[in-house]
Amino acid sequence: MRSLFGKIFLWLLGTSLLPVAAFMATSSYFLPSGQAPAFLPIYLWTLLGTAVLGYLVAINLVRPLRSLRRTVEQFGRGDLTARTGSLRKDEIGGLSRAFDRMAERIETLLTAERRLLQDVSHELRSPLARLRFAVELARTDGDREEALTHIAKDVERLANLVDELLQLTRAEGDPSSQDLHVIPLNDLLRSLVADCGLEAEARHRRLALKVDGSAIVLGERELIRRAVENVLRNAIHYAPEGTTVEIVMTLVAEVATITVRDRGPGIPDEWLGQIFKPFFRVDNDRARTSGGVGLGLSIAQRAISLHQGKVEARNANPGLIVTIELPHAKGLAGRDAVLPAVGAGSFKP
Ligand SMILES: Nc1ncnc2c1ncn2[C@@H]1O[C@H](COP(=O)(O)OP(=O)(O)OP(=O)(O)O)[C@@H](O)[C@H]1O
Ligand SMILES: [Mg+2]
Structure with missing residues (x-):
């Protein structure tokens, strides 16, 4: 039985045997004495069967939900690689796979964001170092005009770099924005x-x-x-x-x-x-x-x-x-x- 509905149905069918068995057992009181013991074992076996079936169904439903909860908690604690990896074909499997897809997407986006931050700081370093140097030059050297030209050039370059890195990340996320x-x-x-x-x-x-x-x-x-x-x-x-x-x-x-x-x-x-x-x-x-x-x-x-x-x-x-x-x-x-x-x-x- 693949769907959760099917399992619940089976479980209901199983539990519905319980009143039937109870009826059969109690009806034995109306039967001539001596026949009652013949129904008692049927009742007991039905009871046992229903209990086992109910337990199995419950376990089958609860275990993947617990595992899904553990994965969600793990992801929530910051482990972006946490996945359920569920192969179930029922609704719980569908829910688990939907979670895995969402986690995958979030991981990709967050990784891209982190990379952008690293790239930006890396690429900004050299123009910033040159700017610091040019500012120092403007303070100490007589030729302020030249220092200002250098500063303007580097400011322009910084602006271009930021644009480019943003463009790179945007394009990686959405190639159609190129x-x-x-x-x-x-x-x-x-x-x-x-x-x-x-x-x-x-x-x-x-x-x-x-x-x-x-x-x-x-x-x-x-x-x-x-x-x-x-x-x-x-x-x-x-x-x-x-x-x-x-x-x-x-x-x-x-x-x-x-x-x-x-x-x-x-x-x-x-x-x-x-x-x-x-x-x-x-x-x-x-x-x-x-x-x-x-x-x-x-x-x-x-x-x-x-x-x-x-x-x-x-x-x-x-x-x-x-x-x-x-x-x-x-x-x-x-x-x-x-x-x-x-x-x-x-x-x-
Ligand atoms: N032409 C090369 N000859 C020898 N080693 C190289 C060469 N190109 C790259 N490498 C090695 O590969 C590593 C990575 O290069 P990469 O350009 O990514 O970083 P980097 O040059 O160290 O720093 P930056 O981020 O400033 O470019 C270098 O650190 C170096 O060890
Ligand atoms: Mg290099």
Whole structure:
């Protein structure tokens, strides 16, 4: 019997035997003496059967409800992974599964909120540090105008960053809220390499960009830019002085592939799968010297997978190769329009 109704019905049927049995037992008093004992065992057995049936039904109903209550309490205490995992086919099973779905959704939303908080604080750090420096400069240095220009630039950047992170979280929750741009990847890479080139030069590393084909990606320019920038900045950071970081873009079979290769220490093979996880850093010494917190690659991965792409890393001995693959938006080359968010439904490779 699958439904709760069925069980209750069965239980009622069982208990209804009780008065029948009682009637049969009492009616024996009206029967000629000597026959009464023949009904007594029937009565007793019926009574026993009804009691057992009633107990089984009650246990069957109460046990899953108790387990559901325990799971709800566990979830309420903050264990967001608590689930009933019920396989029952009746109404209690349905209720348990509805709870599991609700818990799943709440866990996803809360995790996304926490990640947003981590990402925001991480990404705000560098512009804030520069701002502090610029304010100090404005106080002590004569050239206030220049310091103010720096401050204005960083304030602008902070505003952009907040927008971008909010956009990333919103888009993860609801892909249809994305504003889609036609992004020529070649231009994006050229401007990125020009921007990062100054930093690389200051650290005595070179950047070499090689572009093969003209790839177009449909998506959010800032997110893609940020993803590649995080990978490139890592490469510049870990590349030894005097070496070149190579950035290559190819377009093969409608897939645009960007590889960033440095000649640094690479990553121990057992950690390769971990570096895209938030806050993962290969060793703590590096953390102390580089000041990074280990969010750059996780932000990059989220941004790229949002565009139906993927990021991977492998050792090149020497150095690390990080590969970013993105679907080429064939047929949109030459267009530069910003597609409205409602067009997001067509944003599939
Ligand atoms: N090109 C690279 N060569 C060697 N190790 C790397 C390279 N790129 C990343 N890693 C390792 O992967 C870890 C995670 O990188 P990720 O960019 O996520 O964080 P981070 O650079 O430490 O900090 P940030 O959040 O400032 O980017 C790094 O701490 C580093 O140990
Ligand atoms: Mg980094």
